[in-house]
Structure formats: C-alpha cells, structure tokens
Amino acid sequence: MTDPSPPVPPPAPPQTVVRLDPGALAPEAWSALGGSAVICRADVSVLAVTGPGAVTCLQGLLTTDIEKPGDGAFIYGALLTAKGMIVVDGWASRRATTVTYTTPSELADRALALFRRALPPRLARVSDTTQDVTVFRLAGPRALATAEAAGFTPPPTGGVLELEGERAWELARASERAPFALQLTVPARDARRVTDRLATAGAVVADPVALEAARILAGWPRVGAETDEKTIPQEVRYDEIGGVSYTKGCYTGQETVSRLHFRGHANRVLRGLRFDETPTERADVTRADHEVGRVTSLLWVPGSGAERAGWLGLAVLRRTVERDAVVRAAGRDARVVDLPFELPVRSPA
Numbered sequence: 298m299t300d301p302s303p304p305v306p307p308p309a310p311p312q313t314v315v316r317l318d319p320g321a322l323a324p325e326a327w328s329a330l331g332g333s334a335v336i337c338r339a340d341v342s343v344l345a346v347t348g349p350g351a352v353t354c355l356q357g358l359l360t361t362d363i364e365k366p367g368d369g370a371f372i373y374g375a376l377l378t379a380k381g382m383i384v385v386d387g388w389a390s391r392r393a394t395t396v397t398y399t400t401p402s403e404l405a406d407r408a409l410a411l412f413r414r415a416l417p418p419r420l421a422r423v424s425d426t427t428q429d430v431t432v433f434r435l436a437g438p439r440a441l442a443t444a445e446a447a448g449f450t451p452p453p454t455g456g457v458l459e460l461e462g463e464r465a466w467e468l469a470r471a472s473e474r475a476p477f478a479l480q481l482t483v484p485a486r487d488a489r490r491v492t493d494r495l496a497t498a499g500a501v502v503a504d505p506v507a508l509e510a511a512r513i514l515a516g517w518p519r520v521g522a523e524t525d526e527k528t529i530p531q532e533v534r535y536d537e538i539g540g541v542s543y544t545k546g547c548y549t550g551q552e553t554v555s556r557l558h559f560r561g562h563a564n565r566v567l568r569g570l571r572f573d574e575t576p577t578e579r580a581d582v583t584r585a586d587h588e589v590g591r592v593t594s595l596l597w598v599p600g601s602g603a604e605r606a607g608w609l610g611l612a613v614l615r616r617t618v619e620r621d622a623v624v625r626a627a628g629r630d631a632r633v634v635d636l637p638f639e640l641p642v643r644s645p646a
Contacts, residue, residue: 314580314627315513315522315594319606321506327599329501330511334437336492336500337508341387342405342427343482344398346412350420355389355396358415360530360554362545363391371457371469371480373540375530376411381553383524383533384411386540388480390457390469397467399432399480404520415549431488433481435500436511440478444468447498451479463487474538474637476515477508513596513611516569516636523567523593523611530554531563532613534636563616565590569634570610576627582612583625590614592627609638 322330329335346355356364361374368391375386385408387400400408405425412423435444441451449468452458457469467482483491492502518524518533531554535541543558557563570592582590593611600606612626614633622633 312521312525314578314592315509315519317506317510317513317596319597319599321597322510323503324599325501326503326507327510329503330437330507332438334435334440334443334495334500335503335507336433336435336495337503337505338488339399339432339434339480339508340402340505341399341432342402342408342425343430343432344400344405344408344412344423345426346396346398346416346421346423347394348419348421349394350417351394351396352391354416354421355398356545357548358411359389359548360535360541360550361389361539362542363389363396365545366391366455368393369452369456369458371452371455371471373472373475373538375535375540376408377530377548377550377554379550381529381550381557382526383520383528383530386518386520386524388469388471390467392457392459392467397426397482399482401520402427429485430482431485431491433483433488433491433495434477434508435479435481435495436477436508437500439499441470443495443498443500444479447494447500449479449481449494472539474515474517476511476517510596513594513609514638516567516611516638518567518611519594523613528613529557529563531557532565533567537636565613566616567593567636568612568614568618568620569636569638570612570624570626570631571634572608572610572626572629572631574608574629576608576610576629576631579628581627582614584618584622589618589624595627611636 359374361372370391373388376384385404387398390397451470454470460466460468465484469480496502523533530541576595580592590612595610597608
C-alpha cells in the first residue's frame with residue numbers, strides 16, 4: 298500500500314530546551330489551568346488525508362491503531378523512520394474516508410513530505426487545510442463542564458464528531474492523559490464565535506503558551522525538545538500515554554519498536570524534575586560526576602496559598618537513575634519524580 302523505499306523527511310527542527318519563565322503565563326491563565334478551564338488557539342497545522350484507502354494507508358504509517366476504533370476516532374500517534382525513530386507526532390481524527398492529522402506547525406513540512414512520498418495517489422492524497430481552519434484546545438479540570446455550558450456536548454473519550462447545527466465544526470475529545478481535554482476545529486471565519494461562546498461559559502482565553510505549560514505538567518513529549526532524530530517511542534512515555542500499539546500489525550518502524558517491547562527495555566526514559574533553585578541555561582544532567590541525561594523542558598509554577606512557587610522540568614535520563622534520586626540538572630540540584638506532575642507544586646528537592 299505504500300512506497301517500499303523508506304521516507305526521507307526534511308531535516309529535523311533544531312533541538313532546544315523549552316523554558317517558560319516567570320511571567321510567561323498570565324496569572325488568570327495559571328489559575329484557570331489549575332482550577333477551571335482555558336481556551337487557546339493551538340499553533341498547529343491541519344493535514345487532510347482523503348480517498349478510499351486513507352484509513353488503510355494511515356494504518357501502515359502511524360504508531361497507533363486508526364482502524365480498530367472505527368469511524369469517529371481521535372487518537373495520538375507518530376510517524377517513524379524505518380529504524381523506529383520519531384519524526385513527527387500529532388492527533389488523527391477519522392471521519393468516513395478522511396483522516397485529519399493535526400501536528401505542530403513546525404513539523405508540517407516534514408509530515409507533508411512523508412505523506413506525499415508514502416501515500417499512493419490512487420488510494421489516498423494529502424492536502425494542507427491549515428489556512429482554512431482554526432484549531433482551539435480546551436484544557437483544565439473543568440474543560441468538559443465548560444464546553445457543556447457553552448453548548449458543546451463532548452464525544453466519548455477518544456472520539457470526534459461534527460457539532461449539530463454548526464456546519465464543519467468538529468469537536469474531538471482527547472485521551473485521559475493528554476495535556477488538553479478537547480480540540481475544536483472550525484472554519485477560520487468562525488474563530489471569534491468560538492472564543493466568545495466559551496468565554497461566556499467561563500473559560501479563560503489564553504495564549505498558546507498555556508498549552509505548553511499543560512504539556513509539561515502532563516509529562517507529554519514534544520518533538521524538538523524531548524525527542525530528537527535518535528529517539529524511539531518507549532523512551533518518551535509512548536507506552537504510558539497511549540502513543541503506540543503492539544497489536545495493530547505492520548507500520549513503518551514497527552520492527553524496532555516491537556522488538557524493544559517484547560525482548561528488552563529502553564535505556565533512556567522521560568522523567569520529571571523538581572528544583573529548589575532557578576535552573577541555568579545548561580541542559581546536561583549529571584550524577585556523581587557522570588552524565589546521565591539532558592534537560593528538555595523547564596516550567597516555573599507560581600505559588601498558591603501555602604504552596605511554594607517552584608521550577609519543574611522534564612529530562613530524558615538513563616534508566617538506572619531511579620525515582621527520588623538527586624541529580625545535578627541545568628546547573629542546579631533537582632529531585633527525580635514520576636510523571637505527570639500535580640498542581641500545585643509540592644515538596645521541591
């Protein structure tokens with residue numbers, strides 16, 4: 298069904314440490330993210346794969362199963378190299394013979410190149426619909442209730458539907474571990490109506506940085522930060538977040554991923570860090586003067602009541618670095634913790 302030659306995507310984005318300093322997120326957005334709901338315009342691109350073989354072709358490319366959930370599915374999955382390394386990640390929504398793949402904007406060219414090379418034109422074609430639509434994401438503990446109050450009845454977890462009475466408005470519900478609860482895709486001309494309705498229902502309208510904060514708190518990997526051109530899914534929590542299937546059959550890179558799952562374990566893992574002091578710009582992590590990993594994302598969380606403000610981080614570490622170990626990360630002492638984080642910050646290192 299696909300081109301037998303391995304896809305060759307454009308160069309990977311440069312790897313950086315994502316850092317959200319004090320003031321990056323407005324106080325009202327922080328409050329809503331921890332106690333109610335925020336609505337943000339997502340910085341993503343929207344690629345539509347259409348044709349009689351769209352679902353079957355995507356099944357042979359994505360790390361997760363798009364066939365078994367059936368029509369109306371909304372799943373997270375990645376595209377890999379032939380050697381099982383993560384190239385692009387995103388959320389796929391399936392409706393009839395169309396699969397829409399929503400991926401971070403900086404990865405759009407890579408995703409398009411991979412799809413155009415791998416999809417046989419007589420079965421499936423990809424088009425970039427980003428300019429025609431606006432994508433919003435709703436996060437926070439009261440995201441679902443706020444959507445209901447705005448007149449948007451959420452679908453079941455992992456589902457997507459077209460909103461009744463709103464032509465071409467698509468509402469998708471993410472998995473329980475995702476950093477956002479709902480994704481709403483609408484024609485660009487209707488963007489203002491969405492924010493008005495949700496703001497009236499109690500959501501705080503925030504910049505996309507709120508979604509980045511939610512991502513870090515959820516321990517969710519980002520291509521270009523937690524992952525590089527040598528990262529395999531199991532190293533960045535794909536097992537925990539539902540980003541990989543071991544029962545769906547063949548897909549690009551599947552042999553490496555399955556072999557590791559059934560015969561071994563990843564030598565590196567994504568972990569959380571809690572700091573006592575402000576981390577520096579350094580990315581290295583050491584323990585007993587030995588390098589054991591790298592810092593990938595940093596987030597300052599404001600205090601709340603009796604709870605102290607503090608710094609959190611994500612780091613890809615050697616598997617031998619156990620929970621509660623104290624390491625030297627980004628030039629400061631930090632304690633290794635499980636993911637996801639909880640709000641508010643508790644007991645720093």
